Amino acid sequence: MQTEVIVVGAGPTGLMLANELTLAGVQVVVLEKERTRSSQSRAGGLQPRTAEVLDLRGFLDPLLEQALDRGKFGGHFAGLPVELDCRPWQTRHPYPVAIPQGRLEAFLEQRLVERGVPVLRGHAVAAIEQDADGVTAGEIRGGYLVACDGGHSAVRKMLGVPFPGIPGRMASVVADLTLASRSEAVPRVSEHFSRYPKSANGFFTVLHPIEGERYRLIFGRFAAERPDRELPITTEEVQEALTAVYGPETTLGELLAASRFSDATRQVENYREGRVLFAGDAAHIHLPIGGQGVNLGIQDAVNLGWKLAAAVRGWAPEGLLDSYHAERHPVAARVLRTTRAQSLIMNPSRDADLATVRDLFTDLLRLPDTNYFVSGMMSGLDIEYPGVGPRMIDLDLTTADGPTRVSRLLHSGRGLLLCLDDAPRSIDHWADRVNQVVAKADRDAGTVLIRPDGHIAWTSGDMQPLDTALTRWFG
Template sequence: MRTEIIVVGAGPTGLMLAHELTLAGVPVVVLEKQRTRNPQSRAGGLQPRTAEVLDLRGLLDPLLADAPSRNTHGGHFAMLPVELDCRPWRTRHPYPVTLPQDRLEAYLEQRLVEQGVPVLRGHEASAVEQDADGVSVGEIRGSYLVACDGGHSTVRAALGVPFPGRAGRMSAVAADLTLAAASDAVPTTRGHFSQYPRTVGGYFSILHPLDGDRYRLIFGRLSGDGPDREAPVTADEVREVLHAVYGRETELGELSAASRFGDAVRQVERYREGRVFFAGDAAHIHAPIGGQGVNLGIQDAVNLGWKLAAEVRGWAPAGLLDTYHDERHPVAARVLEHTRAQAVLMNPGQDEEVAAVRTLTTELLRLPDTNRYLSGVMSGLDTQYPGVGPRMIDLELTTESGPTRVSRLMHSGRGLLLSLDGRQRSVGHRSDRVEHVAAKTDEDVAGAEALLIRPDGYIAWSTTDGSSLETALTRWFG
């Protein structure tokens, strides 16, 4: 089989990347070693920036069409009892969006299959070979390969790419389940995440509602001990925790899925190895706190997708592919740093000194400036790249065709030249990769008369920059 891009891994990162490439008209094949989709919920929600990115492609509303309700609670930092307020960041999604990861994956895979994209399950990329002209995985040949195959990436291992960092120091379990009976200690409604943690009977645990009658239970021993990572999670093990933490009257109904995880912290030094790129957990892992993994992976995919498409289609300016590493590596490094800090504050076996730091940090979170800063960090709304403007606000617009929003103008995955002063501007021969729209808005645009927006939603140029539009178009769109 011959294709342009081989994507290894059918998690959120790989599926989103395949969607971006397909939108750009680039042939792609997705390889996944698991024969069936993982039914476990895993990440239980989307951070605001993830929601914005999905909205840029028209994917968010269909995903939420069957959602039982919208979340009305802010995010958290280290599970401290102060809601993070994202409203100062001018987002349409000021709260984390309740959406289990399994539902996101199922939807993205369905979209790809409907468009004729091969999602080949039962294919492990244990042998990867590359040369000056392309990459091969068995009998599948492509121009480039992107490893989105998780923290235990077989592609990374096959190429001998180091994964430096720190090994895990704790062992915990995440389980999806229903309850046959529940004590008063079991939460029945969704609230701020800080209300869920409990430390009882030698365990730390978090039990919170998912959709329908499902719950997610996260637990581990305060001693840090636990079975081997590969040991299956048994119903008896889960039942013991429910009894110890939530009382004997709390009975397990069905254990639908469960897995073990740790808190290892690692990141590849370079996101590119010849014709192979790394994204998502294949590029970086950290303690699973606050949906950071999905947030990073989806944005890795949307940052890389249009750049790979530009290279394949022959219009990429020199060095465009290198900006993937330059832009995304520091973002993940920052997440690794702040999740480490949160892990210290969240440590259930904390001493008096850590408790004092928690108290002080809680007080600081109540200050508007601190809350705004950390809400930007946790949500991804503050992400900004070197030499690039901030993310584009999803402005309400009026065009010749009627009212619209910036995000609706970007469903095609192309760049957008937005003229807000009514002037017609030229994108030259780039109309296949940049759309020009004249519009008006009543919202604050900091004096900009026109804006050039990259496909990933970041401002590449504005009339307030002092540089020419042609320079920006050439830099980003060839």
């Protein structure tokens, strides 16, 4: 089979990337080693910036119809009892959106199926060869390959790409289950995350309702040998943790799905190796705390998609594809640092010295300026890339065709020259890559050039000419 891009991995990152490439008219094949999608809840929500990114493609509204009703609670940092307030960041989505990972994957895969994109399940990649013209994965040949195949990436291992970092120091279990009986210590309704972590009798746990009678339990021991990651998780193991923290009145009903994870922190040194690129957990892993993993992966995909499409189509300016690494590597590196810090501050052992640090951070988060800083960092709303402006606010607009919003003008996946000053520009050379819209907003923002990922590439207040910015990003 011949294609333009091979995407390995049908998780949120790979499926979102395939949608981005397909939107740009690029031929894609998605390879996934598992025959069926996991039934485990895994990631349970979207950070505000990821909700915005999905809104840029018109994906958010149909996903919201499948979202769980967990109330409007702000995010958290290290499980501290202070809600992160994203409202000052001028977003339409200031609260995390509770969409289970499986529903997100099913939605993204269905979009690909509707567009005729092959998603080949049960198709493990056994060998990879690349040359100056493309990449061969088994019997499939493509111009590029993107590894989105998770923290234990087979692609990364086959190419011998190092995955430096810090090995896991603790082993934990995450399980979806039902309860046959519950003590008063078990939460009945959704609350802010800070209400869920508990510790007792050598165990730390996080137990919270998912939907209906279904709960998610995360647990581990303070001092224990780390079991092999593939060792089956038994009902006795789960019941022991429930009894230790929630009392003998809390008994396991059905163990629906379970897996092991650690607090290992690793990141590839370069997101590109010739014609092979890395995204999502194949590029970076960290302790799953604060709802960062899926969000990093989705945003990797949206940053990479239009750049890789430009390379495939032959109009990418010099350095555009390499800007994927330059922009996204530091973002993930910061997440790796902050998740390590959070693992210490969460202080499940209730160490007296760490408890004082926890109390100090709690007080700091109650300060508006600190909360603003941390909420922007955890939500991804504060991301700015070198030489690029911040994300474009999703303004209400009035155009000749009627009312709209900035996000709706980016559904095409093309660049956008938004003229809010009644002064359209000549962009004939880029008209096949950039849409120009004249509109009015409730503020005078001049003219703004917006990249397909929603970041501002140029404004009429910049010193450089518009043509320079167009050439830099759109060839």
